[in-house]
Amino acid sequence: MLKMKDFEEHINTLRSLGLRPTKQRIKICEILFGKKATFHFTVNQLNEIYKKKFKSKISLATIYNTVHGFKKKGYLKEITLDGNKSYYDTNTLNHHHFYDEGEDKLIDIENFDVSLNSLPKAPLNKSIKSVELMIRLENNNHNQK
Amino acid sequence: MLKMKDFEEHINTLRSLGLRPTKQRIKICEILFGKKATFHFTVNQLNEIYKKKFKSKISLATIYNTVHGFKKKGYLKEITLDGNKSYYDTNTLNHHHFYDEGEDKLIDIENFDVSLNSLPKAPLNKSIKSVELMIRLENNNHNQK
DNA sequence: CTTATACTTTAGAATGATTATAAATTAATT
DNA sequence: AATTAATTTATAATCATTCTAAAGTATAAG
Ligand SMILES: [Mn+2]
Ligand SMILES: [Mn+2]
Ligand SMILES: [Zn+2]
Ligand SMILES: [Zn+2]
Numbered sequence: 140m141l142k143m144k145d146f147e148e149h150i151n152t153l154r155s156l157g158l159r160p161t162k163q164r165i166k167i168c169e170i171l172f173g174k175k176a177t178f179h180f181t182v183n184q185l186n187e188i189y190k191k192k193f194k195s196k197i198s199l200a201t202i203y204n205t206v207h208g209f210k211k212k213g214y215l216k217e218i219t220l221d222g223n224k225s226y227y228d229t230n231t232l233n234h235h236h237f238y239d240e241g242e243d244k245l246i247d248i249e250n251f252d253v254s255l256n257s258l259p260k261a262p263l264n265k266s267i268k269s270v271e272l273m274i275r276l277e278n279n280n281h282n283q284k
Numbered sequence: 285m286l287k288m289k290d291f292e293e294h295i296n297t298l299r300s301l302g303l304r305p306t307k308q309r310i311k312i313c314e315i316l317f318g319k320k321a322t323f324h325f326t327v328n329q330l331n332e333i334y335k336k337k338f339k340s341k342i343s344l345a346t347i348y349n350t351v352h353g354f355k356k357k358g359y360l361k362e363i364t365l366d367g368n369k370s371y372y373d374t375n376t377l378n379h380h381h382f383y384d385e386g387e388d389k390l391i392d393i394e395n396f397d398v399s400l401n402s403l404p405k406a407p408l409n410k411s412i413k414s415v416e417l418m419i420r421l422e423n424n425n426h427n428q429k
Numbered sequence: 430c431t432t433a434t435a436c437t438t439t440a441g442a443a444t445g446a447t448t449a450t451a452a453a454t455t456a457a458t459t
Numbered sequence: 460a461a462t463t464a465a466t467t468t469a470t471a472a473t474c475a476t477t478c479t480a481a482a483g484t485a486t487a488a489g
Binding site: 219220274279 | 414
Binding site: 304305306307326327328344345348368369370 | 474475476477478484485486
């Protein structure tokens with residue numbers, strides 16, 4: 140069966156990162172890396188998903204620890220938006236986003252959908268670490284009766 | 285003398301925005317709009333500058349109120365970065381930024397230094413509100429003895 | 430100029446996200 | 460099975476931001 144295989148894979152991933160495969164971490168892996176699609180989330184959203192999916196609670200501190208651990212190992216990327224909370228992204232490659240303000244939702248943009256033909260040169264003694272586009276979206280229905 | 289003129293101008297600006305020209309607001313105007321260059325700041329930085337420049341204290345709540353007021357009137361723009369605090373920008377036009385991570389500093393990029401040749405189409409029923417680039421910088425001296 | 434009114438400032442409390450702490454639990458090692 | 464080290468947990472602490480309600484100030488009216 141497939142479930143077993145995913146489970147084992149998450150254990151191996153965790154071990155290869157030098158993180159003990161605890162049941163909390165394995166479950167978080169199932170949420171984050173069990174789907175094929177990119178996944179954008181906040182710590183609180185992840186906590187809610189965890190509670191619903193596994194009908195068990197987990198300490199918020201563990202969610203923070205795990206997410207920070209995955210980020211440090213390069214398995215998650217932190218994303219910056221309005222507001223005071225962080226978003227995380229299972230797509231750790233450099234890429235661009237739509238941000239739908241109405242739904243407070245991030246959407247990946249494929250790199251080939253964007254062409255950046257010229258970039259400014261970095262200031263002296265600095266080099267470019269990343270180049271990311273944020274395209275904010277609003278609903279079309281502006282002036283309605 | 286020039287000082288007087290600037291002062292009067294700030295009063296007029298405030299009046300034209302429907303904001304009473306209180307001494308706190310006029311001083312904040314002097315800080316924000318007294319220089320020609322674009323200015324990026326956090327609420328706390330503005331508070332520190334105010335204390336040093338005028339040797340007087342102001343309530344943080346007033347700084348928040350004023351900054352939010354200017355933002356609503358389109359005289360300031362909020363910028364989004366890592367972390368949990370907001371930056372504000374006296375340049376309210378759509379424009380791109382360098383972010384120097386070492387110095388935690390934003391630098392404007394002139395629009396003509398960037399050419400975006402193709403953009404993705406907005407999802408159904410959504411339209412693009414803004415397109416902004418964030419170019420993160422790091423120091424060159426990485427592998428030093 | 431004096432009073433009345435609405436707006437503004439202020440200190441401090443409340444909130445919400447995040448981080449720190451220290452004890453209890455669990456995984457890995459012997 | 461016992462020992463050690465890592466992890467989880469509840470809870471407290473911190474920090475940016477927002478809220479509140481009382482005191483102060485700018486403007487409008489008389
Ligand atoms: Mn804000
Ligand atoms: Mn963080
Ligand atoms: Zn993404
Ligand atoms: Zn700027």
